[in-house]
Amino acid sequence: MTAVAARPRVWLRDNGVYAAIVVLVGYNLVFTENFATVANLNTQLVQVAPILIVALGMALVIGTEGVDLSVGSVMAIAAAILPLYLGYGLLPAILLALVAGASCGLVNGTLVAVVGIQPIVATLALLVGGRGLALVFADGQLKDIRNPALLDLGAGKAVGVPYVVLIAILLTVLVFLLVRYTTFGRQLVAIGGNRSASALAGLPVRRVLMTTYVISGVLAAVAGVVATARLTASDPSSVGNLYELAAITAVVVGGTPLSGGRVRVLGTVAGALLMQLITATLIKHNLPDSAAQIVQAAIIVVAVYLQRSRTAR
Amino acid sequence: MTAVVTETSVASARTTGRERLAGLAQRRGSVVVLALLVVVASFSFDRFLTVGNVQNIAIQSSFLAIVALGMTFVIISGGIDLSVGSVFALGGVLAAYGIQWGSLVGLLLPLVGCGAIGLLNGALVAYGRLAPFIVTLATLLGARGLLLAITDEGATTRLMPRDALLTEIGQGTFLGLGIPVWITLVLFAIGIVVLQCTGFGHSVLAVGGSREAATLMGLPVVRDTMLVYLVSGLTAGLAGALAAAYSASGVTIVGEGLELDAIAAVVIGGTLLTGGAGTVGGTLAGVLLLRVIQNVINQVGTLNSNYQSVVSGAFLAVVVAVQAYLSRASR
Numbered sequence: 001m002t003a004v005a006a007r008p009r010v011w012l013r014d015n016g017v018y019a020a021i022v023v024l025v026g027y028n029l030v031f032t033e034n035f036a037t038v039a040n041l042n043t044q045l046v047q048v049a050p051i052l053i054v055a056l057g058m059a060l061v062i063g064t065e066g067v068d069l070s071v072g073s074v075m076a077i078a079a080a081i082l083p084l085y086l087g088y089g090l091l092p093a094i095l096l097a098l099v100a101g102a103s104c105g106l107v108n109g110t111l112v113a114v115v116g117i118q119p120i121v122a123t124l125a126l127l128v129g130g131r132g133l134a135l136v137f138a139d140g141q142l143k144d145i146r147n148p149a150l151l152d153l154g155a156g157k158a159v160g161v162p163y164v165v166l167i168a169i170l171l172t173v174l175v176f177l178l179v180r181y182t183t184f185g186r187q188l189v190a191i192g193g194n195r196s197a198s199a200l201a202g203l204p205v206r207r208v209l210m211t212t213y214v215i216s217g218v219l220a221a222v223a224g225v226v227a228t229a230r231l232t233a234s235d236p237s238s239v240g241n242l243y244e245l246a247a248i249t250a251v252v253v254g255g256t257p258l259s260g261g262r263v264r265v266l267g268t269v270a271g272a273l274l275m276q277l278i279t280a281t282l283i284k285h286n287l288p289d290s291a292a293q294i295v296q297a298a299i300i301v302v303a304v305y306l307q308r309s310r311t312a313r
Numbered sequence: 314m315t316a317v318v319t320e321t322s323v324a325s326a327r328t329t330g331r332e333r334l335a336g337l338a339q340r341r342g343s344v345v346v347l348a349l350l351v352v353v354a355s356f357s358f359d360r361f362l363t364v365g366n367v368q369n370i371a372i373q374s375s376f377l378a379i380v381a382l383g384m385t386f387v388i389i390s391g392g393i394d395l396s397v398g399s400v401f402a403l404g405g406v407l408a409a410y411g412i413q414w415g416s417l418v419g420l421l422l423p424l425v426g427c428g429a430i431g432l433l434n435g436a437l438v439a440y441g442r443l444a445p446f447i448v449t450l451a452t453l454l455g456a457r458g459l460l461l462a463i464t465d466e467g468a469t470t471r472l473m474p475r476d477a478l479l480t481e482i483g484q485g486t487f488l489g490l491g492i493p494v495w496i497t498l499v500l501f502a503i504g505i506v507v508l509q510c511t512g513f514g515h516s517v518l519a520v521g522g523s524r525e526a527a528t529l530m531g532l533p534v535v536r537d538t539m540l541v542y543l544v545s546g547l548t549a550g551l552a553g554a555l556a557a558a559y560s561a562s563g564v565t566i567v568g569e570g571l572e573l574d575a576i577a578a579v580v581i582g583g584t585l586l587t588g589g590a591g592t593v594g595g596t597l598a599g600v601l602l603l604r605v606i607q608n609v610i611n612q613v614g615t616l617n618s619n620y621q622s623v624v625s626g627a628f629l630a631v632v633v634a635v636q637a638y639l640s641r642a643s644r
Contacts, residue, residue: 067446107630111630111633111634115634115637115638116637116641117633117634117637118586118587118633120393120446120576120586121576121580121586121629121633122630122633124573124576124577124629125626125627125629125630125633126626126630127573127626128573128577128622128625128626128629129622129623129624129625129626129627129629129630130626131622132619132620132621132622132623132624132625132626133623135619136619136620136623140619245450245453245454248447248450249450252447258444258446258447259444288461288462288466289458289461289466290457290458290459290460290461290462290466291458291462292458293454293455293457293458293461294454294455294458294459294462296451296454297451297452297453297454297455297458298451298455300447300450300451300454301437301443301448301451304443304444304447304448304451305441305443
């Protein structure tokens with residue numbers, strides 16, 4: 001009896017985000033002009049790419065029953081470092097930005113896994129301090145990017161698909177494979193499901209947690225580089241602002257429970273796409289920003305409500 | 314045999330002493346650090362202990378302190394309220410909107426509006442059993458959306474008449490300190506009494522310690538969880554209204570990131586994010602610490618203002634690391 005009653009809700013929880021996307025795309029195909037054009041598709045995908053890249057790392061962290069609030073500030077740090085080393089060439093500059101992201105992740109991971117601080121506060125410290133650090137690196141200034149290779153990364157295309165989107169797709173595939181087919185992925189999910197049991201079973205809890213936060217930091221740095229390339233300027237004071245919220249939203253709407261023990265990579269992609277689609281739809285129909293925010297708020301609550309059966313037990 | 318027993322009892326007495334010290338450091342550490350910082354700062358900078366600067370720190374602290382007061386109760390109950398920054402901004406806008414019908418409406422409208430958002434948070438957390446983090450993340454967005462909707466997408470900034478009573482409360486001074494500072498002190502006195510001397514306060518501590526145990530003891534868990542978020546909505550709204558009165562306008566872009574400052578202040582004040590333990594007085598010390606650090610960095614002058622957030626962030630990390638160590642030691 002209960003099982004039958006619960007079935008539609010379970011289905012909605014697992015597939016609701018895909019259903020919502022189908023409905024919204026269908027609505028837009030009928031009612032929105034110039035929706036099904038390659039140009040519009042590219043615009044939407046390019047806009048969602050940095051959020052998605054951050055959300056991939058966030059999904060892993062949330063899978064360990066943690067959260068990484070520092071991602072927006074890590075993006076700013078990466079964006080601030082990039083122009084400082086562009087003189088040595090694009091690759092060394094990007095590499096240094098990624099190393100900076102990894103170091104941020106290492107700090108978070110140490111605070112969470114070794115010191116034993118709750119993830120919210122541990123990463124809150126870097127959220128507060130990281131943006132200040134980025135502004136210190138950049139001397140508080142916005143710097144125009146003139147490096148042709150970096151500009152090409154932001155605006156160029158391969159077979160009609162922007163590089164930025166290709167990077168996001170590649171990273172999605174990598175994270176998907178990581179979760180599904182590697183020992184690390186299995187350990188991560190096990191630790192998120194029950195940390196003490198995993199520790200008793202001899203899993204390397206600290207190492208896996210550290211690695212997860214490092215991955216999140218590196219992905220945030222990639223997003224920072226991508227956002228800088230698209231913006232054609234390094235703007236540490238605003239790049240990545242509130243990205244932590246957008247990323248958490250994408251992950252939660254995509255069906256990854258906040259209580260850990262499960263990572264839905266494709267769901268996260270769908271969650272990011274859905275939020276982007278909602279904003280785009282409202283904007284195309286001349287509804288204001290305020291409406292978009294209220295609708296997003298309602299969708300978050302509905303998504304968490306659907307997951308409740310899992311978390312409440 | 315007897316010797317062994319004596320040795321054990323001495324050892325346990327020694328650990329108790331150490332545990333007690335660790336517990337004390339965790340609860341009162343922020344006050345000690347604040348006192349040290351004030352002493353060092355007043356010797357290092359001539360302008361630190363001037364009347365003007367103290368007034369400045371006090372008024373700057375008061376709005377954050379009121380927000381952090383509500384946050385303290387939420388965090389002690391084991392929850393978190395991310396919506397306070399948006400609610401703070403909404404409170405200011407509602408005050409500036411309502412004042413056209415008089416100061417009373419200007420004060421009540423933000424309290425009613427922000428209280429309603431707090432109740433919504435509480436209902437979703439207490440009845441819906443949804444994670445506080447994500448519920449209040451949603452209302453963070455929703456309240457900001459509501460605020461944009463009633464201000465023509467943030468394009469309208471309503472001014473508050475300077476001769477209105479509410480504006481005079483926001484800008485006036487009493488015994489040299491701004492009236493909002495006195496309001497803050499009164500609210501904290503009430504907060505201390507409520508947490509330590511009332512059934513509600515004890516119930517909040519119990520719920521934060523263990524929700525299941527509190528339910529089994531027959532405490533009104535659902536009601537008190539609702540109340541905690543209602544209080545947080547009310548304090549954030551009141552702080553927003555007072556801040557708007559202080560600047561005589563309902564500015565729409567304030568409050569972003571305020572929730573993080575409030576959480577930081579509460580945690581620095583010795584309240585455990587896991588819930589079940591914390592003090593209201595510590596939160597006040599936490600707020601003052603954040604603001605004094607900010608003030609000192611401004612005084613140094615050679616330091617870029619960007620270092621403010623770097624120092625605040627590093628300070629927060631050190632405090633929580635020490636807290637984690639102390640709470641392990643006192644267990």
